Amino acid sequence: MTREFPADSVGLVTPRTQHFEERLPLDCGKTLAPYDLVYETYGELNAARDNAILLCHALSSDHHAAGYHSEADRKPGWWEVCVGPGKPIDTDRFFVVCSNNLGGCKGSTGPMSTNPATGRPYGPDFPIVTVRDWVRAQARLADALGIEQWAAVVGGSLGGMQALQWSIDFPDRLRHAVVIAAAPKLTAQNIAFNEVARQAIMADPDFHAGRYYEHDTIPRRGLAIARMLGHITYLSDDAMRAKFGRELREGKLSFGFDVEFQVESYLRYQGQSFVERFDANTYLLMTKALDYFDPAKDYGDDLSRALAHAQAKFMVISFTSDWRFSPARSREIVRALLDGDKEVSYAEIKATQGHDAFLMPIPHYLDVFSAYTGRIAAECSHE
Amino acid sequence: MSELRPDLRIIAGWITPGSRVLDLGCGDGTLLAHLREHHKVSGYGLEIDPDNITTCVKKGLNVIQSDLDQGLSDFDEDSFDYVVMTETLQAVHYPDRLLKEMLRVGREGIITFPNFGHWRCRWQLLRGRMPVTPALPQQWYDTENIHLCTLKDFEDLCDTLGIHVLECTVVDRTHETDLLMRLLPNLMGEIALYRFRRG
Numbered sequence: 001m002t003r004e005f006p007a008d009s010v011g012l013v014t015p016r017t018q019h020f021e022e023r024l025p026l027d028c029g030k031t032l033a034p035y036d037l038v039y040e041t042y043g044e045l046n047a048a049r050d051n052a053i054l055l056c057h058a059l060s061s062d063h064h065a066a067g068y069h070s071e072a073d074r075k076p077g078w079w080e081v082c083v084g085p086g087k088p089i090d091t092d093r094f095f096v097v098c099s100n101n102l103g104g105c106k107g108s109t110g111p112m113s114t115n116p117a118t119g120r121p122y123g124p125d126f127p128i129v130t131v132r133d134w135v136r137a138q139a140r141l142a143d144a145l146g147i148e149q150w151a152a153v154v155g156g157s158l159g160g161m162q163a164l165q166w167s168i169d170f171p172d173r174l175r176h177a178v179v180i181a182a183a184p185k186l187t188a189q190n191i192a193f194n195e196v197a198r199q200a201i202m203a204d205p206d207f208h209a210g211r212y213y214e215h216d217t218i219p220r221r222g223l224a225i226a227r228m229l230g231h232i233t234y235l236s237d238d239a240m241r242a243k244f245g246r247e248l249r250e251g252k253l254s255f256g257f258d259v260e261f262q263v264e265s266y267l268r269y270q271g272q273s274f275v276e277r278f279d280a281n282t283y284l285l286m287t288k289a290l291d292y293f294d295p296a297k298d299y300g301d302d303l304s305r306a307l308a309h310a311q312a313k314f315m316v317i318s319f320t321s322d323w324r325f326s327p328a329r330s331r332e333i334v335r336a337l338l339d340g341d342k343e344v345s346y347a348e349i350k351a352t353q354g355h356d357a358f359l360m361p362i363p364h365y366l367d368v369f370s371a372y373t374g375r376i377a378a379e380c381s382h383e
Numbered sequence: 384m385s386e387l388r389p390d391l392r393i394i395a396g397w398i399t400p401g402s403r404v405l406d407l408g409c410g411d412g413t414l415l416a417h418l419r420e421h422h423k424v425s426g427y428g429l430e431i432d433p434d435n436i437t438t439c440v441k442k443g444l445n446v447i448q449s450d451l452d453q454g455l456s457d458f459d460e461d462s463f464d465y466v467v468m469t470e471t472l473q474a475v476h477y478p479d480r481l482l483k484e485m486l487r488v489g490r491e492g493i494i495t496f497p498n499f500g501h502w503r504c505r506w507q508l509l510r511g512r513m514p515v516t517p518a519l520p521q522q523w524y525d526t527e528n529i530h531l532c533t534l535k536d537f538e539d540l541c542d543t544l545g546i547h548v549l550e551c552t553v554v555d556r557t558h559e560t561d562l563l564m565r566l567l568p569n570l571m572g573e574i575a576l577y578r579f580r581r582g
Contacts, residue, residue, distance in 0.1 A: 315440070334447060335457045338427070346447045347436050364433045371440040 003071045008084045010042040010091050013067035013077075015107060018144050024102075024137055027130040027292075034116070037141050038107030039063050039099035042083065043091035045147070048381035052147045053089060054138065054174075055079065055098040056155030056162035059230070059286045060278055062106035065098040066091070079156075081361045088369035093377040094151065102137050103129040103285040111281035112213065123281060124210025131158075131165045131293045139170055152176035152376050153312075156358035157325065158286070161293050164333065167310040168295050176376050177312040178369075181322055181358040183329035184303050184336065185294040190324070193233055194287035197226035201280045210281055223280045224271030231270050236321035236354030296336075303336035313343035315372045317365065319357035320350050345372065387417050389558035390574060394467060394493055397550065397578050398422060402464035405429070405489060407451055407481075408471035412439035419444070426463060429455075452476045455484040463489040470574070472496045473528040482544060491549070491580045498553065500533030500569040518556045518573040534569040537577065547582040551575065 005011040015038050023033040040063050045052060055065050057078065066083035068076055083089040089096055100108040103126060111126040118125075142150065153166040153174045160182025167177040183190075201207060204222030208215050235243075244263040259265045299305035314337055318330035327348045337344040347368045351357035357365070387395065391414050398404065400422040406415050409428025412435070418424035429449040430436055439446035447457070452475055466489030472478050473496050485492040497518045498504075504514035513523040521528070532540075534551070541548055553572020554560045564571040 331457065338447075338457055338462075339459060343445055344427075344447070345436075345440050345445055346449075347433070347440070348448045350433070364437070368433070368437045368440055371437045374441065375443050 005068060008086050009076060009080065010067035010084050012071075013040050013042065013064070013069065015040050015063060015069075017107060018141055020137075020140060020144075022140075024133070024140070026127050026133045028128050030127040032102070032109065032127060035102065035109035035137070036107065036113075037099045037102070037109075037137060038104075039097055039141065040065065040067075040077075041098075042066055042096040043094050045095035045145075046381055049147060050149065050151060051093065051377070051380040052095045052097060052142075052145075052150050053376075054142070054150050054153045054166075055083070055089070055096060056134075056138075056153065056159035056166075057098065057101065058155075058157035058159050059290065060227075060274070060283070062104060063098045063100040063108075064106070065096070078359065081359060082366070082369065088366055088373050089154065090370075090373065090377065093380070094373075097141070097145065097147075099138060099141055101129070101134045101286075101289075103282060103289070105279035105282040110279070111210070111285065112279055121213045123213060126281065126285065128288050128292075129285060130289055131162050132169060134162060134289070135165045135169050138166075139173065142173065148173070150174040151380055152178055152373070154178040154180075155182075156180040157182060157355065158290055158293075161290075165293075165295060167312040167314070168306055171309045171311045174312050175379065176315065176372075177310075178315045178317070178372065179330070179333060180317045181319055181325050181330075181355060182316075182333065183325040184296060184332050186291055187329075191291050193229060194291055197229050197287055198284055200225040200229070201284060204280075207280065210284075212280070218275065219280045220275050223275050223278065223283060224268070226271075226280075226283055227274040227278075228267040228271040231267060233324045234354055234356045236323065236352060238321060238352050239354050239356075242352070303332065304339035307336055307340055307342065310337075310340070310342060314345070315369075316344060316346045317358075317369065318346075318348050319353070319355070319362075319365075320348060321352050322355045322357060324355040387413070389560075390469070390495055390554050390576060391417065391558075393552060393554070393576055394469070394495070395422060397493060398424060398465055398467075400424065403462070405455075405458065405463045405466045407455075407466065407468040407485070408474075409435075409439065409444075409446060410469075411435050412442050412444045412446065414467065414469065415439070415444050416442050451481060454480065455488050458488040460487055461490065465489055465491050465493055467493045469495045470497065473530050473532070475530065478530050478532075479540060479544060482540070482546065486546065486579075486581050491578060492546075493576070493578050495574055495576045496537070497528070497531065498534055498569065498572050498575045499531040500535065501573050502570050503573075505570075516573075534572065534575050537575065541577075541579060545582040546579050548577055548579045550578040 023031040061078040064077040065079045066077040115122040153163040155163040160179040201222035204219035206217045207219040247262040296303040318327035349365045404426035406428040428446045466485040503516040507514040553568040
């Protein structure tokens with residue numbers, strides 16, 4: 001029996017891998033070679049090759065943005081809400097590319113890959129990668145795919161920061177940047193949350209200084225705690241109250257330390273299921289990339305100077321209940337763009353879901369997103 | 384393209400082609416889109432309503448979702464040739480502060496507002512009622528218009544703030560003007576239009 005996927009889904013998709021032999025210089029001073037980037041594409045590249053959109057993923061997601069990997073696949077890609085026929089990232093009109101970042105654990109070269117120097121997994125020896133490194137790697141992927149200029153680079157959260165970095169590092173290689181639920185850099189509070197997550201992983205006795213693969217184990221407890229902490233910052237107080245309140249799983253207090261409140265059950269489930277699908281070393285790397293992200297740093301802490309040469313047009317979107325990267329943080333980006341007289345629009349979406357709102361089907365969000373991408377599509381060549 | 388509303392046509396006539404404009408409370412972007420297409424004007428619109436934001440984005444305008452009561456602190460001094468605000472002054476919390484802000488970020492200000500000195504308003508007040516007129520159709524308890532004024536009131540405020548009025552005209556609610564309105568603007572004008580700069 002063949003499964004019917006929803007009409008507005010890209011349906012069955014297969015990841016592809018691009019291999020690179022040429023050394024990639026990294027911000028940390030090291031170089032990486034050879035390396036692979038795993039990616040998915042949806043839709044068709046037009047003859048003028050000007051309808052390509054690059055999606056940048058967030059901390060713990062990957063190249064699988066939309067569709068299903070098999071008939072039996074239960075869950076679609078992470079941005080199924082926004083990517084597909086007739087959706088804001090309309091695969092009938094755009095050729096959509098999404099790659100797993102370097103240092104990832106879903107097929108792109110990362111800590112789980114074999115270090116050619118040792119013949120063993122990189123583990124903790126995998127270099128600390130930055131958002132700029134990712135952009136540099138993606139530019140090579142664009143070269144390999146024959147895409148000189150993206151119609152748009154689009155991303156949410158860490159992915160939004162990556163879109164912003166693209167506009168700074170390769171100003172002539174994108175016409176639009178859509179920066180969603182992002183920030184121009186992390187606050188001390190943001191870094192603090194990341195540090196607690198890292199400490200949880202590194203304090204796990206099964207971490208073995210990052211060489212847990214060789215011990216045939218994973219720092220299960222640490223990674224689960226890191227994920228639980230992350231999840232709290234993705235949701236809003238209101239969203240948690242609405243979802244769980246103080247509801248008890250057994251209906252009464254049991255005067256013990258087992259799961260009692262529904263929210264505990266939810267967080268434990270999130271933590272445990274994450275351990276099955278994500279690598280702890282990658283988690284450490286991704287949080288570091290977030291912490292290091294600060295494009296204004298090389299420009300006297302002046303973001304508008306960092307963006308001075310950006311040629312893209314910008315759409316910046318934030319969500320009212322997002323306290324991880326609040327609307328005020330998006331406005332910092334908008335302000336820097338206004339200071340430089342850049343083309344920019346900004347929408348602040350009323351949402352109760354917190355940071356996670358950028359993954360949710362919120363009507364005003366989808367409307368304004370579609371309005372903007374509709375403009376991008378109208379500028380692309382039509383055969 | 385459909386004919387531009389007469390009050391917006393007057394404003395468009397006041398704006399030098401090729402200039403930079405900030406439109407406060409730009410609505411669905413009609414004025415900005417017209418200025419861009421016919422006067423080569425660039426700039427931004429500020430708007431609070433989500434549906435209007437979407438409409439502006441669809442039109443390819445630069446629109447920033449903003450609450451005007453938060454001021455214009457995102458903009459540097461003298462960033463614009465004109466700061467325009469149509470029929471919004473009466474709905475903001477601090478009209479005086481916003482006027483000052485307009486002339487901080489812009490060289491000239493252009494403003495329109497419903498004239499509370501219009502004879503219909505005066506007549507209803509004489510009869511002991513808050514005015515409900517075609518230009519001000521809401522009841523006192525559900526109106527967004529919390530800072531209504533007359534032409535004279537506005538000009539007094541300009542004096543106090545050291546604002547120099549360059550031009551003033553009035554129109555009726557269909558945005559047309561006539562001789563009587565021009566002779567007795569504060570009595571016969573339903574909507575006032577002002578162009579001003581720092582004194």
